[in-house]
Amino acid sequence: MKIxxxxxxEASFNQLIETLLLKKTASExxxxxxxxxxxxxxxxxxxKVRQTGCVADGWIELNLMEDQRSSFRQFPFTGNWNLxxxxxxxxxxxxxxELSLLPVDPYLVVxxxxxxxxxxxxxxxxxxxxxVPTVLELVTNLDFTxxxxxxxxxxxxxxxxxQKHWFAxxxxxxxxxxxxxxxxxxxxxxxxxxxxxxxxxxxxxxxxEQLALLSRTTQELPRGQYKTYFAPAAVANLLMMLSWAxxxxxxxxxxxxxxxxxxxxxxxxxSAFSLKENFQRGLVPRFNELGEMAAPELSVIxxxxxxxxxxxxxxAKEYEKIANGANGAETLRAPEVSPGNLAPxxxxxxxxxxxxxxxxxxxxxxxRPTGRITGMTRYACFWVExxxxxxxxxxxxxxxxxxRFWGENLIDLTTxxxxxxxxxxxxxxxLGGSLVPGMLVNDFTYTL
Amino acid sequence: xxxxxxKAIATFKIPxxxxxxxxxxxxxxxxxxxxxLPQANGKTSTTGAMLEVMVxxxxxxxxxxxxELPSLQIAAQTAYKQALAASEWWIYPFGESERPQVIGEYxxxxxxxxxxxxxxxxxxxxxxxxxxxxxxxxxxxxTASANTIERETxxxxxxxxxxxxxxISLGTHYGVIAQDAGIVQQRTNNGWQANCYQGGWELLQLExxxxxxxxxxxxxxxxxxxxxxxxxxxxxxLAPDQMMLxxxxxxxxxxxxxxxxxxxxxxxxxxxxxxxxxxKLVYGSPLMNITFDPTVSGEFASYAFDDTGAxxxxxxxxxxxxxxxxxxxxxxxxxxxxxxxxxxxACSWNRPAIDRMANLNLEPGNAxxxxxxxxxxxxxxxxxxxxxxxxxxxxKFQFGCEYAKLIENGKLTKTLRNPNYRATTPxxxxxxxxxxxxxxxxxxxxxxxGKGEPNQAICxxxxxxxxxxxxxEVFGGGx
Numbered sequence: 001m002k003i004x005x006x007x008x009x010e011a012s013f014n015q016l017i018e019t020l021l022l023k024k025t026a027s028e029x030x031x032x033x034x035x036x037x038x039x040x041x042x043x044x045x046x047x048k049v050r051q052t053g054c055v056a057d058g059w060i061e062l063n064l065m066e067d068q069r070s071s072f073r074q075f076p077f078t079g080n081w082n083l084x085x086x087x088x089x090x091x092x093x094x095x096x097x098e099l100s101l102l103p104v105d106p107y108l109v110v111x112x113x114x115x116x117x118x119x120x121x122x123x124x125x126x127x128x129x130x131x132v133p134t135v136l137e138l139v140t141n142l143d144f145t146x147x148x149x150x151x152x153x154x155x156x157x158x159x160x161x162x163q164k165h166w167f168a169x170x171x172x173x174x175x176x177x178x179x180x181x182x183x184x185x186x187x188x189x190x191x192x193x194x195x196x197x198x199x200x201x202x203x204x205x206x207x208x209e210q211l212a213l214l215s216r217t218t219q220e221l222p223r224g225q226y227k228t229y230f231a232p233a234a235v236a237n238l239l240m241m242l243s244w245a246x247x248x249x250x251x252x253x254x255x256x257x258x259x260x261x262x263x264x265x266x267x268x269x270x271s272a273f274s275l276k277e278n279f280q281r282g283l284v285p286r287f288n289e290l291g292e293m294a295a296p297e298l299s300v301i302x303x304x305x306x307x308x309x310x311x312x313x314x315x316a317k318e319y320e321k322i323a324n325g326a327n328g329a330e331t332l333r334a335p336e337v338s339p340g341n342l343a344p345x346x347x348x349x350x351x352x353x354x355x356x357x358x359x360x361x362x363x364x365x366x367x368r369p370t371g372r373i374t375g376m377t378r379y380a381c382f383w384v385e386x387x388x389x390x391x392x393x394x395x396x397x398x399x400x401x402x403x404r405f406w407g408e409n410l411i412d413l414t415t416x417x418x419x420x421x422x423x424x425x426x427x428x429x430x431l432g433g434s435l436v437p438g439m440l441v442n443d444f445t446y447t448l
Numbered sequence: 449x450x451x452x453x454x455k456a457i458a459t460f461k462i463p464x465x466x467x468x469x470x471x472x473x474x475x476x477x478x479x480x481x482x483x484x485l486p487q488a489n490g491k492t493s494t495t496g497a498m499l500e501v502m503v504x505x506x507x508x509x510x511x512x513x514x515x516e517l518p519s520l521q522i523a524a525q526t527a528y529k530q531a532l533a534a535s536e537w538w539i540y541p542f543g544e545s546e547r548p549q550v551i552g553e554y555x556x557x558x559x560x561x562x563x564x565x566x567x568x569x570x571x572x573x574x575x576x577x578x579x580x581x582x583x584x585x586x587x588x589x590x591t592a593s594a595n596t597i598e599r600e601t602x603x604x605x606x607x608x609x610x611x612x613x614x615x616i617s618l619g620t621h622y623g624v625i626a627q628d629a630g631i632v633q634q635r636t637n638n639g640w641q642a643n644c645y646q647g648g649w650e651l652l653q654l655e656x657x658x659x660x661x662x663x664x665x666x667x668x669x670x671x672x673x674x675x676x677x678x679x680x681x682x683x684x685x686l687a688p689d690q691m692m693l694x695x696x697x698x699x700x701x702x703x704x705x706x707x708x709x710x711x712x713x714x715x716x717x718x719x720x721x722x723x724x725x726x727x728k729l730v731y732g733s734p735l736m737n738i739t740f741d742p743t744v745s746g747e748f749a750s751y752a753f754d755d756t757g758a759x760x761x762x763x764x765x766x767x768x769x770x771x772x773x774x775x776x777x778x779x780x781x782x783x784x785x786x787x788x789x790x791x792x793x794a795c796s797w798n799r800p801a802i803d804r805m806a807n808l809n810l811e812p813g814n815a816x817x818x819x820x821x822x823x824x825x826x827x828x829x830x831x832x833x834x835x836x837x838x839x840x841x842x843x844k845f846q847f848g849c850e851y852a853k854l855i856e857n858g859k860l861t862k863t864l865r866n867p868n869y870r871a872t873t874p875x876x877x878x879x880x881x882x883x884x885x886x887x888x889x890x891x892x893x894x895x896x897x898g899k900g901e902p903n904q905a906i907c908x909x910x911x912x913x914x915x916x917x918x919x920x921e922v923f924g925g926g927x
Binding site: 048049071101132176179185187255362363365378 | 506571839840
C-alpha cells in the first residue's frame with residue numbers, strides 16, 4: 001500500500017476513536033478492532049493463470065459494554081470518513097438499544113490499560129502487473145500450481161481507556177506445488193516482505209531436483225507402524241492442532257482439551273519437546289482483542305511438562321487464573337518448537353529404514369481426550385531403506401496420539417528450525433507462521 | 449441498487465468484452481451462551497462488490513467494500529489491468545457463454561421473520577437450553593447458539609443480466625461435554641453446527657425442541673459408561689446427520705470439476721475421478737442416487753442462479769450408481785467438456801466464484817428405519833459427526849461419530865462410545881446395501897465448507913435417509 005493511502009487509513013481510524021470517545025456516555029466503555037487489507041490474489045494451474053484479482057477490504061468491530069453487558073457490531077471500514085462514521089454511529093445506536101435486552105455477563109472484561117504501540121513494516125513487493133510474468137517465466141515447462149497473495153495488511157486496536165495499537169505490514173506468500181506426470185508433488189512456500197528474485201530462482205531450481213526423486217515408481221506400503229522422519233512443514237501441521245482445543249486454559253477447564261491429561265500431570269511428553277510463544281520475529285501483532293500485549297516470549301511446554309496454558313483475561317476472571325495476553329480463542333499466534341540434537345546430515349542415517357514425510361494433510365482429532373490425531377501424508381513422502389530413498393509412497397492415513405509421538409516415541413528433533421509461513425486467507429490474509437524443527441519418531445501408526 | 453450498478457457499468461471507460469458487478473449486503477447475527485452465561489452477542493455486516501472484466505477471453509477481478517461510484521470505477525480499472533496482465537498466460541479463453549444474460553429473482557422461504565424474536569428472547573431461549581442440557585453434575589459444559597444470515601445479492605452485467613437473490617437462514621446448535629475422571633464425551637444436536645436451514649424462527653419447532661435437548665444431555669451421560677466401539681468389520685448403519693458428512697466429503701468434493709482440472713491441487717487437492725469417467729464410472733451400488741438440487745425449499749444452499757448467472761436446476765450427479773455429471777460451473781464445463789451444474793459460487797463479495805457443491809442429496813429408497821435394523825444380525829449404528837479427515841484425492845477417509853448403538857439380531861442394543869470407521873471411497877459406496885425411505889430422509893447443512901485460493905468458507909446443504917453399508921472397518925477410541 002502506498003504510504004499516503006496507509007496514512008489516510010490511520011488518520012481515519014484515529015478520527016473514529018476520537019469521535020467515539022466524544023459520543024460515549026460516562027458509563028459506557030468500548031473496544032474497536034480494525035482489520036484491513038489491499039491484496040492481490042493470483043491463482044495458477046498448469047503454469048497458467050486461473051484467476052487473478054485484487055481485493056480492497058476492511059472492517060471495524062465495535063464492542064460496546066455497559067452494566068456488565070456487551071454486544072458487538074462489525075461493519076465496513078473504507079477510509080471514507082463520511083461513509084464510515086455514518087455506519088459507525090448507526091452501529092453505536094443499535095448497540096445502545098440492544099444492551100439492556102441482554103443478560104448480565106459476570107466474566108465481562110472491560111478495557112483498562114494504557115498501552116500504545118505503532119509498528120509499520122514497509123516492503124518491496126512485485127508490482128501487480130509484474131506478478132504473472134515474474135512467477136511463471138521460471139516454471140513454464142513445469143506443472144506449477146498455487147497462489148501468489150501479496151499486499152498490505154493492517155491490524156489495529158483502540159478502546160475507551162486510551163489504549164491504541166497500530167500494526168501495518170506489507171507481505172507476500174507464493175504457495176505452490178510442482179507435480180510430476182504421475183501426480184506426485186513437491187510443495188514450496190516463498191514468502192517475505194521483499195521479493196528476492198535470486199532467492200526465488202534458487203528455490204525453484206531446488207524444487208526441480210526434488211521432482212526428479214519423485215519420478216520413481218511409487219511404492220504402496222501396508223498399514224502398520226513405521227519409524228518416521230517428519231520434515232518441519234509436517235511438524236508445523238501437527239503443531240497447529242494444539243490451537244484447536246488443546247493449549248487454551250478455557251478448554252482445559254471445560255473438559256475440551258487434548259492436553260487435559262498433560263495438565264492433570266497424568267501424562268508427560270518427551271523431555272526433548274519444548275514449545276513457546278515467541279513474538280520476537282515481529283510478524284504478527286502482540287496485542288490481543290483487549291489491547292493487552294503478550295510477553296515477547298512465553299514458555300508453554302518445557303521439556304515435556306505443561307508449564308503455561310494460554311490464558312486470556314476473560315478466562316482468568318472466570319477461573320481465577322493469571323492472564324498472559326492470549327487472544328480470545330486462546331490459540332498459538334507465534335509458536336516455536338525448540339530444536340534438538342539431530343544434525344541435518346544425520347537424518348537419513350538415524351532414520352535408516354522408514355518413512356520420510358515432507359507434509360501432512362487434513363488433520364483432525366480422532367479422539368481428542370486421548371490426544372489422538374488422524375490425517376494423511378501428502379506431497380514428497382518417501383520410503384527409505386538403509387538410509388537411502390527407495391521410492392515415493394502412495395499416501396498413507398495415520399491415526400496416532402500426540403502423547404506417543406511427542407512422548408515416549410520421540411527420538412529427537414533436528415538441530416535446525418524452519419519458519420513455516422501462515423498462508424491462510426479465510427476472511428483475509430493471515431499473518432505469521434511457525435518456527436519448527438524436523439523430528440524423528442519411532443513406531444508411528446499408519447492405518448490405511 | 450439496480451440503477452446505481454447499471455449506471456456504474458455505463459461509466460467505465462475500459463475496452464472490455466464483458467463486465468459484471470456482483471454486489472452483496474449481508475448481516476449475520478451471533479448469539480452464543482455457555483453454561484447459561486452469555487459469550488457472544490452481535491452482528492457482522494458486510495457490503496461490497498466484486499467486479500469482473502473480460503478482455504480477450506481473460507477475466508480479471510477487483511473487489512471493493514465501497515459501493516460508491518468512484519470506488520467501483522477504480523475497481524473496474526484494476527480488474528481490467530489484472531485481466532490484461534494475465535492475458536498471455538491465461539488458462540482458457542472464456543466468452544459470453546460463460547457469463548450468459550439472465551434475469552430473475554429468488555427469495556428464501558420465510559414464515560417467522562428474523563425480527564420476530566428480540567435479543568432478549570433469543571438469549572432467554574439459549575439459557576433455558578443450557579439449563580435443560582445439564583441433566584447431571586457430570587455435564588461439565590453446556591453450549592447453545594443461534595445464528596441468522598440475511599444476504600442480498602445483485603448481479604448486473606454489460607450483456608443485460610439482472611439477478612436479485614435474498615437469502616435468509618437460521619443455524620442453531622446445542623451440545624454438552626460430559627466428564628467422569630479421565631472419560632470425556634461430547635454430544636451435540638446432530639454434530640457441529642449441522643442444523644442450518646433457509647427460513648426464519650419457525651425452524652425452532654419449539655414443541656419438539658425440549659425433548660431433544662433433554663435427550664442430548666442424557667445421551668452424553670450414557671456415553672460415559674458405554675463400552676468402546678468394537679474393532680471389527682461389520683454392517684454399518686449411518687444416520688442422516690452422518691450421511692451429510694459422508695456425501696459431502698466422498699461424493700461432493702471429488703466430483704468438483706475444478707479439482708479434476710487441477711485448480712485445487714495446491715490446497716484442497718485433486719480427485720480420484722478423471723474427466724473420462726463421466727457417464728461411465730460405476731461410483732457405487734445401484735441403490736446410490738445423488739442429486740445436485742438447489743431447488744429444495746428451505747435447504748441451506750438453495751438458490752435460483754449461481755454467482756455467474758447460470759440458472760440452477762435439479763440434476764442427477766449419480767444415477768443408480770453410475771456417474772452422470774460433475775459439480776462444475778459453466779467455466780469448468782467449457783474447460784473440461786464435461787456436463788456440470790449451476791455451482792459457481794463465492795462466499796461473499798470479496799472472493800471470485802469457484803465450483804461449489806451447494807445442496808447435494810441422496811435420494812430416498814424404500815426401507816423404513818425399523819425394517820433396516822430388523823434385517824441386520826450384527827452391525828453398528830452411528831449418529832452425528834465428531835471427526836472427519838479424507839485425503840487430497842478424496843479416496844482414503846476416516847470419520848468418527850458421537851453416538852452409536854450395537855445392532856444384535858435385528859435390534860439396537862448397547863450404546864457404544866468413540867465410534868469411528870474408515871474405508872476408501874469406491875469400496876465404501878459399492879458396499880451400500882440399503883437406503884432408507886422418505887420417512888427417514890433428513891436434511892442438514894453447514895456454513896463451513898472450506899476450499900479455494902484465496903480461501904472461502906461457504907454454505908452447503910445435504911439430505912439423506914438412513915443407509916446401510918456392508919463389511920466396513922469400525923473401531924473405537926483410545927490413546
